[in-house]
Amino acid sequence: MRNRFMLAGLAAGISLLTLGAAQAVEIEYWQYAYETRVTAMDQLIANFEKANPDITVKQTTFPYDDYQTRVIAAKAAGQGPDVLQLFYGWLDKFQSGGVLQPLSPTAFPHDAIEADFFPIVTAMKRGDDYYGLPTAVRSLALFYNKKLFEEAGLDPSKPPQTLDELVAAAVATAKHDAAGNLISEGITMDMAGQDHQWWREVLTRQFGGVPYSDDYRTVKYGEKGGVEALKFYTDLQTEQKVGQTGFMDEGQAAFRGGMAAMTIDGTFRLGSFKTIDQFEWGVTELPANADGTRSNYASYFANGIGASAQGEELAAAEKFLAYVSSPEAMQIWLDVVGELPARKSAALTEKNLADPILSPFLKALDYAHTTQFVDEAGQRQVAIDMANRVLLEGQSPADSVAEAATAEQAIIDAAAK
Amino acid sequence: MAQGAITDDTVPRGRAWDRFSIRTKRVIWAWAFLALPIIFYGWIRFYPTFQAFWISFTDWDILKPAQFVGLENYDKLVHDPQFWKVFRNTFTYLIVGTPISLVIAFLVAYYLDRVRFMHGFIRALYFLPFLTTAAALAWVWRWIYQPVPVGLINGLLSQFGIPQQPFLKSTTQGLPAIMVTAIWAGLGFQVIIFLAGLRAIPSTYYEAARIDGLGEGAILRKITLPLLKPTTVFLVVFSSIGFLRIFDSVYNMTSNDPGGPLGSTKPIVLMIYQTAFSSFDMGYAAAQTVVLFTILLIVSLLQLFVLRNR
Numbered sequence: 001m002r003n004r005f006m007l008a009g010l011a012a013g014i015s016l017l018t019l020g021a022a023q024a025v026e027i028e029y030w031q032y033a034y035e036t037r038v039t040a041m042d043q044l045i046a047n048f049e050k051a052n053p054d055i056t057v058k059q060t061t062f063p064y065d066d067y068q069t070r071v072i073a074a075k076a077a078g079q080g081p082d083v084l085q086l087f088y089g090w091l092d093k094f095q096s097g098g099v100l101q102p103l104s105p106t107a108f109p110h111d112a113i114e115a116d117f118f119p120i121v122t123a124m125k126r127g128d129d130y131y132g133l134p135t136a137v138r139s140l141a142l143f144y145n146k147k148l149f150e151e152a153g154l155d156p157s158k159p160p161q162t163l164d165e166l167v168a169a170a171v172a173t174a175k176h177d178a179a180g181n182l183i184s185e186g187i188t189m190d191m192a193g194q195d196h197q198w199w200r201e202v203l204t205r206q207f208g209g210v211p212y213s214d215d216y217r218t219v220k221y222g223e224k225g226g227v228e229a230l231k232f233y234t235d236l237q238t239e240q241k242v243g244q245t246g247f248m249d250e251g252q253a254a255f256r257g258g259m260a261a262m263t264i265d266g267t268f269r270l271g272s273f274k275t276i277d278q279f280e281w282g283v284t285e286l287p288a289n290a291d292g293t294r295s296n297y298a299s300y301f302a303n304g305i306g307a308s309a310q311g312e313e314l315a316a317a318e319k320f321l322a323y324v325s326s327p328e329a330m331q332i333w334l335d336v337v338g339e340l341p342a343r344k345s346a347a348l349t350e351k352n353l354a355d356p357i358l359s360p361f362l363k364a365l366d367y368a369h370t371t372q373f374v375d376e377a378g379q380r381q382v383a384i385d386m387a388n389r390v391l392l393e394g395q396s397p398a399d400s401v402a403e404a405a406t407a408e409q410a411i412i413d414a415a416a417k
Numbered sequence: 418m419a420q421g422a423i424t425d426d427t428v429p430r431g432r433a434w435d436r437f438s439i440r441t442k443r444v445i446w447a448w449a450f451l452a453l454p455i456i457f458y459g460w461i462r463f464y465p466t467f468q469a470f471w472i473s474f475t476d477w478d479i480l481k482p483a484q485f486v487g488l489e490n491y492d493k494l495v496h497d498p499q500f501w502k503v504f505r506n507t508f509t510y511l512i513v514g515t516p517i518s519l520v521i522a523f524l525v526a527y528y529l530d531r532v533r534f535m536h537g538f539i540r541a542l543y544f545l546p547f548l549t550t551a552a553a554l555a556w557v558w559r560w561i562y563q564p565v566p567v568g569l570i571n572g573l574l575s576q577f578g579i580p581q582q583p584f585l586k587s588t589t590q591g592l593p594a595i596m597v598t599a600i601w602a603g604l605g606f607q608v609i610i611f612l613a614g615l616r617a618i619p620s621t622y623y624e625a626a627r628i629d630g631l632g633e634g635a636i637l638r639k640i641t642l643p644l645l646k647p648t649t650v651f652l653v654v655f656s657s658i659g660f661l662r663i664f665d666s667v668y669n670m671t672s673n674d675p676g677g678p679l680g681s682t683k684p685i686v687l688m689i690y691q692t693a694f695s696s697f698d699m700g701y702a703a704a705q706t707v708v709l710f711t712i713l714l715i716v717s718l719l720q721l722f723v724l725r726n727r
Contacts, residue, residue, distance in 0.1 A: 069694055072479045093697070097480025181565050181581055192673040246586040248567055249559070250673060259566055377695045381674075388678040392588050 024054040025316045027309070030071065031085035031301075033061035036271060040336035041324075047332075048323045055316045057083075068093075075099045080306040082317040083324075086132060087301055088123045089373035092415065095126050100304040102129030107318045116343050120298050120370040132304030133325040136339030138267040139298045139364040140194055140202075142166070142286055147279035148173050148184070148261040159284040163206065163232070166262070166287045170242035173261035185260035186242030188251030195233070195251070196383035197297035198264050198286070201369045203229035206289035216372035217412060222405030231397040234390045245391055255281075266299075267361050270338045285360045298368035300342060340365070374415035382408045466710075473703035483700070490704035499680060500688070500705070507685045510596060511660040511716075518600040518607060518656055519649070525604070526611030527641075540612070544605035551602065555669030558598045559585065562670075585670060588681040595682050599666050603659060607652055614648030615641070650724040654717055661713055662686055685709050 029045070031037060038061055045057045060081065062070045068090060074080045075097065086094055094100050113121060113130060124132045146156035152172040160166040170186025177183050189195060200211045200221070209225015212218060221229075236243045248254035255263040258278050264286065265273075273281060288294045303324055309317045323329060330341035334352075340361055341347040347365070352358050373379050386404035389395040395403075437445070473490055477483035494500050529539060546554060561569045562584035571581045584594045618641065626636050642649075664686040668675060675691065676683025685705065693702035 068697075072697065076479055093480070097478075099480070177565070177575070179575060179578065179580070181575060183566050190673075244564065246583075247564060249563060375696060377691075384674050385679055388588075388674075392586075392678055 025312050026056045026058060027082035027313055027316045027320060029057050029059050029083045029085075029320070030067075030081040031059070031061055032064040032067040034064070036337045040333050043332055043336065044324055044329050047328075048320060051323075052316075052319060055319065057320060071099060072097065075307070078308065080308050082306050082309040082313050083303055083320055084306055085301050085303050087376070088132075088134075088299060088370065089376040091124060091126065091131055091302075092372075092374055094304070095131055098307050100131045101307045101309070102131055103133070103305065103321075104318065105129075107322070108133065116345065118298075118342060118344060118347070118365050120300070120365070120368060121342065123370045123372055124302050124304075132302035133321065134300040134302040134342040135324055135330055136333045136337065137298055137300040137342045137365065138339055139296050139361045139368050140197065140264055140266050140286055141283045141360040141364065142262055142264055143255060143269070143273065143281055143283055144169075144262045145173075145255065145258065145260070145279055145281050147258070152261070156280075156282065159282060160262075160287050161284070163287050163289055167236070167240060167242075170236065170262060171240055174240075174242040176241070182241065182244050182247065183259070185244065185247055185254055186240075186262065187236060188247070188254050188260045188263040189233075189237055189243035189245045190251030190263075191245065191384045191387045192380070193251045194264050194266055194297075195387075196380050197299075197371070199229055199233055199383060199387075201297040201371055202286055202295040203232060205295045205369075206293050207232070211371070217416065219405045219409045219412070222402050226401045226405070227398045230386065230390065230401055234387060234397065237391055245387070267339050270357065274338075283357050283360050285363055294364075294367055296364035296368040298365055298370050374412050378411045379408055382411070469703045469706050469710075472699055473707045475700045475703075477699040477703075478697050479699060480697075486700065490701050493701060494704055494708065502680055503676075503683050503685050503688045506592060506681070506683055507661060507663075509592060510599070510663050510684060511657055514596050514600060514660045515653065515656045518603060519652060521600070522604055522607035522652070523611055526608045526615060527637075529608065530612060530615045540609070543608045546602045547605035549602075551665040552669045554598065554602055555666045558666075559670045562594055585682075586678060588678050591671070591677040591682040595667055595670055595677075598670070599660070599663060602666070603656065607656065610648060610652055611645070614645050617648075618644045646724065650721070653724065654720050657716055657720065658713060661709070661716065664690070 029041070031041060038059070041059055045059060049056060071080065071084060071086075071094070080099060084099075086100075091100075108130060110130065113133065117134070118137060120137065121130075121134065124130050124134070142159065144156075144159050149156040149159075149169070152169075154169055154172055160169045166187070172186070173184070174182065174186035175184035191199075204211045204221045204225040207225040207228035209221055209223065209229075211221045211226070213220055237245065243260075248257060248259055251260065251263050252265055252269060252272070254260040255265075256273065256276060285294065286296055303321055305314070305317045305321060325342070327341070327343055327346040330343060330346040333339055334341055334346075340358070347362055352362060382404050385407075386400050389400040389403070390397055434442075472483065474485055474487060475483035476486045476489070525543065529536065529543075532539065560567060563571065564581055564583070564586075565571050565575055568584075570584070575581060583590060585591050622640050622644070623636065626640055631639070663684045667677075667682055667684055667687055668690075671677045671682060676687050686709070689702050689705045689709065692698050692705060
């Protein structure tokens with residue numbers, strides 16, 4: 001009996017040994033599960049392994065809702081991945097928690113990073129170190145339903161370019177029934193979607209304020225701009241009655257269903273909207289204010305190197321990271337996932353700039369801002385509650401913005417402790 | 418293996434074992450079998466429970482090592498307006514939900530007990546929602562409560578010219594809207610238990626009462642309700658714990674603003690979930706868990722005491 005066990009153990013041990021000998025280095029890559037992203041990464045891994053036969057990359061994915069917990073739990077257990085994807089807004093948490101290691105300046109020289117990538121890459125910098133590099137970036141734009149524009153007598157080739165035109169187009173396209181109930185929106189209102197970014201980084205600036213201090217550690221929208229921006233936003237529901245929070249549950253669902261003429265959403269929605277066959281839609285830059293000031297919110301998922309990668313694995317991880325942030329990888333990512341390349345040279349090609357769908361998003365990268373969140377979900381909740389206090393409880397925009405500013409400052413201060 | 422054991426140790430082990438009476442042997446065997454689940458339970462349930470008490474006195478955030486902070490988390494809890502709102506919501510679910518669901522379940526069971534025609538079919542209809550996944554139920558209701566182009570109820574209302582109701586999007590209607598679905602989903606189980614309780618009352622009592630000329634109302638008050646007490650106690654405790662732990666229906670019905678507009682439907686478990694798994698503030702979440710544990714304990718003991726057999 002005992003002998004048999006020993007034999008089995010020996011056999012298992014030998015097979016493990018041979019396995020180790022056949023594969024020189026195996027590194028582990030983590031990202032969240034999203035079909036096109038996984039497919040694109042599979043392609044990148046295949047190309048990378050062909051060029052580097054001594055390295056194998058194992059891709060592991062988790063559902064988005066679970067992803068941060070998994071990364072953090074793996075770090076606590078000391079078994080993190082070698083290369084992992086992270087939202088730029090999680091960097092503070094991941095960096096202070098020791099999930100990531102800084103990129104070596106010899107493998108990734110800072111001047112090259114800052115010259116080649118769009119300026120928003122600096123959101124991955126803490127102190128003197130970069131902690132990751134993006135493959136693709138995302139920005140916002142105004143999507144509009146050409147069919148509903150035509151029905152309302154608007155020219156579908158001339159989408160609104162200013163806030164006043166936006167309101168006029170929304171008023172023209174919104175439909176109500178006899179009782180006054182909204183049955184088709186002029187513009188969607190969904191603070192839980194992208195509207196909180198629109199209010200924070202775009203509207204607040206267009207109404208003459210700034211959302212935060214330059215280091216994003218002090219809330220500034222309470223001082224100037226924020227109140228007017230919120231009033232403009234909530235007036236869409238209370239005054240012009242062209243949108244309604246919770247209409248069809250989510251803004252993107254209403255637009256998809258052909259029950260909203262306009263919605264503000266990001267590059268990541270392109271894949272889903274491309275399957276719409278009921279109507280044609282177009283994209284345009286987020287409207288400017290009366291002075292012509294435009295702004296946008298850009299964000300990205302970056303890839304960083306796990307703190308536990310050492311020696312051979314670290315060298316392999318650096319090679320892999322360099323490949324997934326190369327222009328070639330960015331082109332594959334654009335073709336498969338539809339997200340914009342993070343390097344200027346790969347993004348601002350003639351072909352991309354001539355593309356009617358991509359160009360509004362690309363133009364936005366020049367003037368976009370990247371909010372440095374400390375607790376993305378918490379800060380978003382502050383904005384949702386702020387709008388709800390005005391829409392549901394009739395609080396004045398001024399009081400609501402003041403309350404939101406206090407609440408958000410408390411979240412930022414608690415994270416800095 | 419078995420053979421080896423017998424040849425090796427038969428003599429010493431056999432002697433000691435034979436001295437026990439059959440009764441003792443049975444007890445030993447019973448404990449031997451019970452030990453496995455007890456060890457498993459102790460390790461997977463009770464150990465983490467005690468661990469939670471410890472974590473509630475630390476500032477653990479998963480990433481950095483936990484540091485003892487004394488009662489800081491509890492102090493924060495007492496001064497957190499969000500917590501009191503959530504506390505109020507949870508007790509609204511409990512205090513309004515439990516009696517309503519029990520009264521409805523009793524009425525249904527009481528009359529269903531007298532129905533012979535299609536009895537099994539009707540009972541199955543009541544029980545059906547209980548068999549369905551809570552998340553699926555919640556999503557269906559979420560769409561039923563939508564405004565006009567989609568929502569069923571608002572569609573009906575607007576046909577009769579009644580203004581639309583915001584339901585889940587409202588700070589005042591959100592909680593009742595969710596409570597209705599929670600009561601409806603749990604009704605089938607309570608009806609079945611009440612039916613079983615009603616059937617367990619010996620029919621001789623009823624016959625005697627009728628011979629003595631008691632009316633239906635008096636029979637209900639003097640015989641049915643008192644004899645149904647063990648069933649009622651069980652359901653009150655069971656349903657109270659259910660409402661105190663309500664989470665899935667709320668989370669699924671309001672997932673794009675979890676806990677409803679301005680937290681108006683948020684129960685304590687959802688707050689714990691968010692504190693732990695979106696803010697990763699484990700110490701604070703553990704403190705909330707300890708409070709919930711204490712409430713559950715007190716409520717359960719109180720109900721057992723009030724409804725005890727005299």
